[in-house]
Amino acid sequence: ANLENGTFKKLDVVVVGGGLVGSLEALFLAKRGHRVRLYEYREDIRNTPQARGRSINLALSIRGRTALREVGLEDHMINNHGIPMKGRNIHRIDGSTYIIPYDSRTKQCIYSVGRNYLNGLLLQESEKYENVERFFNHKLIASNLREGFLSFQKTDTKEIVEVNADLIIGADGAFSAVRKEIMKQPLFDYNQKYIEHGYLELCIPPDSNGGFQMPPNYLHIWPRGEFMMIALPNQDCSWTVTLFMPFTHFKSLDNEDKLLKFFEKYFPDSIPLIGKQKLIADYFAGSASPLIAIKCRPYNVEDKALIIGDRAHAVVPFNGQGMNAGFEDCTILNQLFQKHHDDLAKILKEFSDTRWEDTFAISDLAMYNYIEMRDLVTRPSYLLRKAIDDVIFWLMPKVWIPLYNSVTFSTIPYTQCIKNRQWQDKVLNRSLLFLGTVTSPVGAFYVYKKFVGLS
Ligand code: FAD
Missing domain, CATH: 3.50.50.60 (FAD/NAD(P)-binding domain)
Structure with a gap:
């Protein structure tokens, strides 16, 4: 001692x-x-x-x-x-948005x-x-x-x-x-890994009254499959916008015309928020930074x-x-x-x-x-799983803590968060299998009665 x-x-x-x-x-x-x-x-x-x-x-x-x-x-x-x-505010390509709460x-x-x-x-x-x-x-x-x-x-x-x-x-x-x-x-x-994707920061300024241009109490995400953009609010009512995508994409956007076309195609609702000239100026003022993981x-x-x-x-x-x-x-x-x-x-x-x-x-x-952020959040299967997780979490808050909640809102060791998710996956898979087994003979009987049995 x-x-x-x-x-x-x-x-x-x-x-x-x-x-x-x-x-x-x-x-x-x-x-x-x-x-x-x-x-x-x-x-x-x-x-x-x-x-x-x-x-x-x-x-x-x-x-x-x-x-x-x-x-x-x-x-x-x-x-x-x-x-x-309090949640993710997801921006679709057509500019419409929906919210996925972190913890309903x-x-x-x-x-x-x-x-x-x-x-x-x-x-x-x-x-x-x-x-x-x-x-x-x-x-x-x-x-x-x-x-x-x-x-x-x-x-x-x-x-x-x-x-x-x-x-x-x-x-x-x-x-x-x-x-x-x-x-x-x-x-x-020692193990280090650079992922193929880099990031570049842009900015959505405050509106003309000095307020937020988007609902402030969300993490905004523009998920686009292979890449994504996110925005977090700042105290001065601006937003720090981070574009994550493969370095090859960053490299290919090498002039103003290509950049604007890219944004018009994938992030059209963000252009008036950032401002065309600011987008061009900020994009070309910096270069994408690498992302590294070290174990x-x-x-x-x-x-x-x-x-x-x-x-x-x-x-x-x-x-x-x-x-x-x-x-x-x-x-x-x-x-x-x-x-x-x-x-x-x-x-x-x-x-x-x-x-x-x-x-x-x-x-x-x-x-x-x-x-999950750039791709899965747009899929019905993800939204269904989130809904199931939320219901069971609501019924059994001490037993069934969904992965995101355990990582972000608890101090459960990270390894345990993974183990919890693994047994939850097993339970859900078995339940689905059970439901499938029970419902399929019932379904078959119904089809038989309707189309065969009555003829
Ligand atoms: P650093 O913040 O890198 O600080 C290291 C310090 O050491 C620096 O000040 C540096 O100048 C100094 N230094 C370096 N070399 C020497 C030297 N030779 N001699 C003396 N001093 C030296 N984490 C979250 O929890 N939430 C987030 O939302 C989040 N978002 C992120 C977004 C991005 C784009 C990135 C890249 C990271 C994000 N992180 C986030 C991770 C977070 O930034 C880091 O985990 C955190 O900064 C680690 O802090 P640190 O003090 O270990 O290292």
Whole structure:
């Protein structure tokens, strides 16, 4: 246990990466009384109002909320900032729409939150703790994790800064250059997959009165089979629109004429919302970004270093769980700090041994959800299944939790969410088979009586 002569031993922790997960983890560690130094490659996000690269807004759900609650920020995010989204608002090609509620039973919602806002809030909160120091414009360039040693380069002066720590938390995101270091370990499993699809962000501005141009409390989806567009509401009544499609499609839309024809064919109702000129300007101002999924393990290097968040398990963004899963890492880690009284060897080992199964599971679920969002939601079979799920969930809320609800509105481990879905599928298939067996002789008898028996 982390006790020296019966007193609590303060650990010297370095967190690499001051993104969403790193900033939150710094808060958890600070709350436990440890000394925390947070190193971030970029400048302080609170001084750069414009979004930087990644999605501008994100869907926050229960796993993320649970972690924010622990550090006292959930209420603020939900009540003062987040915009509730209570279902999917599906746009057909002819411009008509229909709604698929997320949770018709208890009316739970997911919340659209600004990435920069949330990141800034987490950093701001850390100012309340004297035991947290923040270093921006510091890029990690080398490390010896086993020795607890890190070397940073200041991006402005190019000065090298070397630090030692009892514990290194790597939260430097999916494209971390330093993962190479941890990959040198024997028996380290690593698998990364770029999907064929990329994403590009567009924007629907507020209307002339400064209000929303579409009903705000939904996640809007334009599912088109092989590709799709989605929109999440922002605080200023604009919408962040994300177009997901194969890179080959992006490449083929290489002039204004082709772009407009494509939008007229597949997303006609979005053109007046975005505005023709804005659509052209925004589309050609950026280029499509790749989407990566990473599965790796173990997450620790002995009792010295641990990777969390996207650095450990980046997932494709189709069920809005990347950040939520990263925040859940922080909750679980905090529980392990309590359970093992800050004994790093036990904490890091247990986290590494147990967490990977759930992060692998959410990665698979996120891949599946892309098909659901861009294609299945338009199919009667999907809508029928959703209706059946909703009815049984309403009748037996503790027993039958549909997949989306268990992932988004519960903290049931992701692996268990998959197992639940598997037994639910079995039950439904058997019931259908039973119904088929019972009804077919009845049907045959009816046909016989009507057409044969009476003749
Ligand atoms: P990051 O946010 O990537 O932060 C890593 C930080 O480390 C960055 O600040 C970076 O500058 C810093 N860094 C990198 N290298 C170094 C270095 N060498 N030295 C020092 N610092 C370094 N998740 C959801 O839960 N809901 C959603 O709706 C959702 N939508 C998404 C939409 C899109 C299009 C994408 C791409 C992702 C989405 N995600 C969503 C996933 C979410 O963005 C990530 O899971 C989340 O950002 C992970 O946080 P992180 O802190 O682990 O990594």
